[in-house]
Amino acid sequence: MKVSLFITCLVDQLCPNVGVAAVEVLRRAGCEVIFDERQTCCGQPAFNTGYRKEARKFAERFIEIYEESEAEYIVSPSGSCTAMVKHFHELFPDDQNWRERCKKIAAKTYEFSSFLVNVLKIENLNAKFDGKLTWHDACHGLRDLNIRREPRKLLQNVEKAEFVELQGADVCCGFGGTFSVKFPEISAAILDNKIEAIEKSGADFVVSCDASCLMQIGGRLSRINSKVKPLHIAEILAAQE
Amino acid sequence: MNQLTSETFDSNARASLKDVHLRGALKNLAATFGERRRTAIASVENWENLREKARAIKDETLLHLDQYLENFAENAERAGAKIHWARDGKEASQIVLNLIVERNASKVVKSKSMATEEIHLNRALEAAGINPVETDLGEWIIQLAEETPSHIVVPAIHKTKKQIADLFVEKVGIEPTDDVDVLTRTARNILRERFAEAEIGISGVNFGVAETGTILILENEGNARLTTSLPKTHIAVMGIEKIIPKFTDLDVFLKLLPRSGTGQRLTTYQSLITGTKRSVNGEGPEEVHIILMDNGRSRMLAHPVTRQSLACIRCGACLNACPVYGAVGGHAYGAVYPGPIGAVITPQLIGIGATKQLPYASSLCGACREVCPVKIDIPELLLHLRAEITDGEANGKKTDIPIKGKFAERFAFGVYGLAWKRAGIYKIGTKTARLMQKFVARDGKIGEVSGFLGKLAPPLGNWTAFRDAPVIAPKSFRDIWREELKNDLSTKDTKKMN
Numbered sequence: 001m002k003v004s005l006f007i008t009c010l011v012d013q014l015c016p017n018v019g020v021a022a023v024e025v026l027r028r029a030g031c032e033v034i035f036d037e038r039q040t041c042c043g044q045p046a047f048n049t050g051y052r053k054e055a056r057k058f059a060e061r062f063i064e065i066y067e068e069s070e071a072e073y074i075v076s077p078s079g080s081c082t083a084m085v086k087h088f089h090e091l092f093p094d095d096q097n098w099r100e101r102c103k104k105i106a107a108k109t110y111e112f113s114s115f116l117v118n119v120l121k122i123e124n125l126n127a128k129f130d131g132k133l134t135w136h137d138a139c140h141g142l143r144d145l146n147i148r149r150e151p152r153k154l155l156q157n158v159e160k161a162e163f164v165e166l167q168g169a170d171v172c173c174g175f176g177g178t179f180s181v182k183f184p185e186i187s188a189a190i191l192d193n194k195i196e197a198i199e200k201s202g203a204d205f206v207v208s209c210d211a212s213c214l215m216q217i218g219g220r221l222s223r224i225n226s227k228v229k230p231l232h233i234a235e236i237l238a239a240q241e
Numbered sequence: 242m243n244q245l246t247s248e249t250f251d252s253n254a255r256a257s258l259k260d261v262h263l264r265g266a267l268k269n270l271a272a273t274f275g276e277r278r279r280t281a282i283a284s285v286e287n288w289e290n291l292r293e294k295a296r297a298i299k300d301e302t303l304l305h306l307d308q309y310l311e312n313f314a315e316n317a318e319r320a321g322a323k324i325h326w327a328r329d330g331k332e333a334s335q336i337v338l339n340l341i342v343e344r345n346a347s348k349v350v351k352s353k354s355m356a357t358e359e360i361h362l363n364r365a366l367e368a369a370g371i372n373p374v375e376t377d378l379g380e381w382i383i384q385l386a387e388e389t390p391s392h393i394v395v396p397a398i399h400k401t402k403k404q405i406a407d408l409f410v411e412k413v414g415i416e417p418t419d420d421v422d423v424l425t426r427t428a429r430n431i432l433r434e435r436f437a438e439a440e441i442g443i444s445g446v447n448f449g450v451a452e453t454g455t456i457l458i459l460e461n462e463g464n465a466r467l468t469t470s471l472p473k474t475h476i477a478v479m480g481i482e483k484i485i486p487k488f489t490d491l492d493v494f495l496k497l498l499p500r501s502g503t504g505q506r507l508t509t510y511q512s513l514i515t516g517t518k519r520s521v522n523g524e525g526p527e528e529v530h531i532i533l534m535d536n537g538r539s540r541m542l543a544h545p546v547t548r549q550s551l552a553c554i555r556c557g558a559c560l561n562a563c564p565v566y567g568a569v570g571g572h573a574y575g576a577v578y579p580g581p582i583g584a585v586i587t588p589q590l591i592g593i594g595a596t597k598q599l600p601y602a603s604s605l606c607g608a609c610r611e612v613c614p615v616k617i618d619i620p621e622l623l624l625h626l627r628a629e630i631t632d633g634e635a636n637g638k639k640t641d642i643p644i645k646g647k648f649a650e651r652f653a654f655g656v657y658g659l660a661w662k663r664a665g666i667y668k669i670g671t672k673t674a675r676l677m678q679k680f681v682a683r684d685g686k687i688g689e690v691s692g693f694l695g696k697l698a699p700p701l702g703n704w705t706a707f708r709d710a711p712v713i714a715p716k717s718f719r720d721i722w723r724e725e726l727k728n729d730l731s732t733k734d735t736k737k738m739n
Binding site: 007011012013014015016017019020023035037040041045046047048049050051052053054057058090139140142143144171172174175176177178179180181182183184185186187188189190191193215216218219220222223 | 251254255258564565567568569600601602603604605606607608610611621624626627628629630631632650654655657658667671674686688699700703704706707708709710711712713714716717718719720721722723726727
């Protein structure tokens with residue numbers, strides 16, 4: 001099965017190891033992974049800040065690139081960017097042609113963990129990871145894509161790992177894109193509740209499906225010198241020893 | 242009384258975050274109401290189906306609102322009520338005032354009503370020398386404290402028991418106490434006297450049934466029942482979106498509203514009022530006046546995206562679920578309607594110019610949409626308003642948003658739009674950033690960037706005030722892909738799936 005990777009700009013620039021891990025896992029699952037180097041950003045920062053004209057450019061470019069692809073699926077290690085792709089058609093309220101093109105591409109775009117479980121029907125990746133893990137539900141993955149069961153299933157099947165549920169796992173971490181720098185104090189106050197729950201869980205690693213939440217949570221964990229480390233689910237599933 | 246405004250949401254919020262009592266109360270609210278709601282909705286079979294039904298009823302009503310309003314007015318008048326139409330809050334307040342003055346009345350009681358809060362009715366009446374008494378316990382407390390409600394359903398949620406006790410000592414002269422029973426009994430005794438002498442009762446409306454002209458008021462304290470039945474004259478102030486077509490539609494909304502709002506299966510009282518009292522010796526007021534108020538609602542009705550704002554039944558569930566409301570509370574919003582739904586309807590009610598921070602006061606987490614009993618897509622509305630703000634126009638008309646101050650953001654997104662369109666420019670951009678970060682990065686991360694540098698790049702300063710920032714990786718994924726991954730198609734046997 002041919003899978004085209006939509007890597008997202010955060011993973012591309014800030015945590016490329018997440019992308020490397022995603023490639024490793026998808027190949028292990030039997031996929032042929034391709035990557036179109038012309039890709040840039042999904043345009044979500046512009047869309048969420050109200051810059052629709054700019055966001056449209058990103059959407060058009062994204063659609064054009066992936067329409068050319070022979071891959072059956074587009075897979076992304078981000079619930080939030082995947083959700084943005086699902087929103088693309090809203091950027092063209094009066095253009096039926098573009099709306100159709102957006103919906104067609106959106107239908108074959110999947111978030112990484114959901115792709116493994118719902119499309120490939122794989123819940124055990126033969127991963128081995130020594131540590132206590134907890135899961136943070138990234139909001140867009142959870143509420144736009146309805147991803148709740150999939151990552152938990154995958155993590156619970158990791159050999160040697162212990163999974164603990166996080167209290168308030170489905171509550172926002174306070175990131176919210178530009179919200180985090182427009183209202184830094186509010187963002188940090190929301191984040192502190194999350195940090196408190198993470199520390200209370202006793203986990204060594206907090207895992208999620210979005211680099212953005214992990215940047216927010218990890219940034220605070222680092223600032224307070226916490227022992228808990230943030231990891232993307234692809235990194236856990238890629239580990240085998 | 243020092244009133245906060247929406248214009249200073251950011252500084253209001255910063256002040257709220259420092260209020261330890263408030264933070265405690267809000268944490269408690271989110272936990273208690275969230276849990277109660279979950280339990281209450283679990284007792285209903287097919288909650289999702291109910292939400293769909295409710296929304297469908299609302300959508301249909303809003304599509305033919307003019308017709309349903311006429312039906313309602315006709316049927317209410319047939320039952321003896323008098324209908325008044327008000328274009329805005331000022332007109333609505335004037336109608337209320339005229340009704341009071343015409344009856345030579347001065348003793349006025351009120352039950353809890355967000356519509357009258359919205360139009361600042363008390364302020365208008367007080368200016369004319371009439372002092373209405375709030376009879377809902379929470380509303381009475383904040384009236385004594387000369388404050389505004391901080392929540393749609395629990396208006397005094399920001400106050401601790403101790404603060405309320407101190408307030409009663411100061412304003413009604415009781416002995417200091419921490420006994421809640423003593424406090425509620427005090428309120429009850431005082432309010433009973435007000436009821437006994439009241440000439441006019443003012444209420445809001447939860448639902449207005451078009452086919453019968455009935456209004457429904459939900460409450461738990463019995464004060465709305467007294468307000469609408471003891472005084473000779475009852476005046477109800479009602480937003481035009483409160484209409485539902487059929488009496489049987491109540492079956493849907495009565496299952497949704499109390500469960501979503503307070504986590505109750507049903508409120509203690511449901512008062513159904515159809516016109517005036519039936520006979521000379523019957524019960525109820527001699528006169529019922531219903532004021533149907535627009536006050537910006539037809540503007541929301543006009544646009545297919547914003548129309549859903551009018552489906553709101555004011556349950557407050559989105560406030561209880563919202564992490565932003567949960568952090569800063571209601572007063573920070575500087576408006577009558579706080580929280581997610583407030584951030585959506587306040588700009589539409591009073592104009593986007595003075596409220597332009599509100600649509601941004603959300604992380605777009607979607608918790609509000611998830612709990613909304615009528616499935617209002619609040620994040621979609623927030624994004625719609627954000628786009629209106631950046632476009633500088635609302636519904637094709639220029640708004641009063643000053644472009645000044647937004648230049649830096651516009652410029653940044655302009656550059657972003659240019660650079661990220663082409664992978665080549667994108668690469669140059671990230672290479673430059675990689676070079677620049679050498680000035681601020683230590684040990685593979687960026688710590689607090691304060692002072693001049695932080696001010697030079699506010700996003701970096703604001704981010705690092707609370708969080709370390711990651712550095713741009715020495716090699717991007719696309720570089721690693723090209724150099725190592727692209728041609729390495731081998732999947733090592735030892736690692737292969739079973």
